[in-house]
Amino acid sequence: MAQSKPAGSNRKLWGTLIGAAVGPIDTVILDLLGVSFEINGSDASWLIALYFGFSFAVLGYLIGSLMDARDREREQMRLLGEQRDLINQTRARLAQSEKLAALGQMATMIAHEVRNPLGVMRSSAQEIRDSALDDVNTRRASSFIISETDRLNRVIESILGFARPLEPRLDEVRVADLAERAILLAAEHPRARHSRVRLERGDDPLVEADADLITQVLLDLIANALEASPRGAEVRIDLRDDGEAVIGINDSGPGVAPELRDKIFEPFYTTNVNGTGLGLAVSRQVVTSHGGTLTVADTPAPGARFEIRLPRHSAVIAA
Template sequence: MSQLHDRPRVLVVDDNATLVENLTEILEEAGYAVRGHGTCAEALHGAREQGFDVALVDLRLPDGDGTALAPQLKEVAPDGEVVLLTGFATLESAVAAVRAGACAYLVKPCATQELLVTVEQAMRQVRLHGEKRELSRRAQMAEKLAAVGTMTAGLSHEIRNPLNAAALQLTVLERRLQRLPAATQPPLLEPLQLVRDEIRRLDHILEDFLQFARPREFQPHPVEVATVLTKVLDLLEGEAERRHIALERDLQPVPRVAGDEERLRQVVMNLALNALDAVGRGGTVRVSCQVEEPASGEVAIYVDDSGPGIAPELRDRIFEPFFTTKAQGSGLGLSIVHAIVVQHGGSITIEDAPGGGARFALRLPAAR
């Protein structure tokens, strides 16, 4: 991600070009990314295109009123905050600002310190909105986790026992069919294989539930990242070739990480398989590793694909239990990946791949 996108975004809406220029200079020096607009229409278009965190809006604009624009901006960016500007402070204008949903009210010309303090107070509100949303998301996830645990405890044996029995009977039936003349076997064995594949799929789903609800005890050991990635990529080369997908690797020297090698292989395998599913024939999947932060020794593992990417509105939900964009599956694969990464003291994010498509960025602390 670029440094520009990491900076808080401020929208300045005023038809006084000189004022917009002055405010932009002050705010950019304070570390904000600033965009200026002179009309309501321009401000709304800019907000829809690029969003904002804080909007400084004049009460009087050529094509409308700031008190009418403020709620429209809030509708575009519900977590954003609006500060109204006016050159004529009156009780009526202050009341109008409050009714419009503005978090603050500044009189032009305002002192630099007053401007910066007001914008920072608005940013605190923005961050608070984000924290509340994250707490709500975590609460929902905790409820789903509890539901999974309760359900798994009661149903695991009830489901696995008949699955095992069915798989055993299929094996017996297959042996009996193989005693028939060779010419009669294919049409009989084909549906048998389909049933076996479906039983295997159900068993994998059940295994996901069990692993998610009852994670194994974690005992970290120094793990060579390149070894983990090499084992996964070697296993997937045949599958990638069968799908006519280029599977690339760029394994730079990195420190060892403290973790569980088997679980880290599971993480990378899951991400790589998802990437293969995301690209079509002739696509590319690239797995790489590098030192992310030289000072801390943090290790980054990237899984990039040339697929259509992941829509921004889905990125916050992609690691939720049971959330999936696939027609089949438990919706637990990426939730398990997230849980394992957190268990290792790391983080995983979804970004845009450098060449287009999606990038899953896994960051792990180096072993000490």
């Protein structure tokens, strides 16, 4: 991005001053070269110096004006670019909030129309399984129904959770404690058997946060990192305090291509067969409700780095 002209810089003034100085210097040089000016037999060098000084000052003024105008135009282009970026961002946020409103309505409908029949299906499948003591095939089939209805229920729960307005309950918490809790919970993840999640102890900032919500965000990000990493790889969490609390979740997977760095936060975007595509969307919503940000850092592949920034003592912005 172009740098703006330093305050107080005025090329017109400098052009005029330099021009005014060059004129007399020219006269001195001509004098040294033996060129003299006379009018009616008397020395007219001072008149020539004045003439050159004035002409060069005007020239300097014009060149300075042109350079000032060019700087102003550049500054205007830069401001225009910033405005355009802002409009694009607002447009994207608007599209996102329209999507969320539609999602809220859909979630309520699903809750009414789908959850109850699912409950009936599950309890019927359980009854069938309990009564078919000797029939292995029937027991296996009913177990499938039970586990699949459970999975559907989990999906519905996530959608409902996403559509529900967030009301974080704030406490003063240490981010290292949250990270440790999330690492402990991540041990349940199937990939955790072959991989290691390591907390790199750096700063340990204190934040005002809903411990449960932020732990859930960390857990989701660790799960994503484990899913993206090759078997046996390490997921590293680092903590920093640069006025804000910064939590980095780093993996050695394929990374996130620059053109996908916004897309992956959209609801339902997923490349995982069993994923809902809501993990990152919900996580960002939670972090935003704390007045923070969740982004994927601009690092070259391989590996991705997700960064949570939380203000240390800020008013909470409603999600």
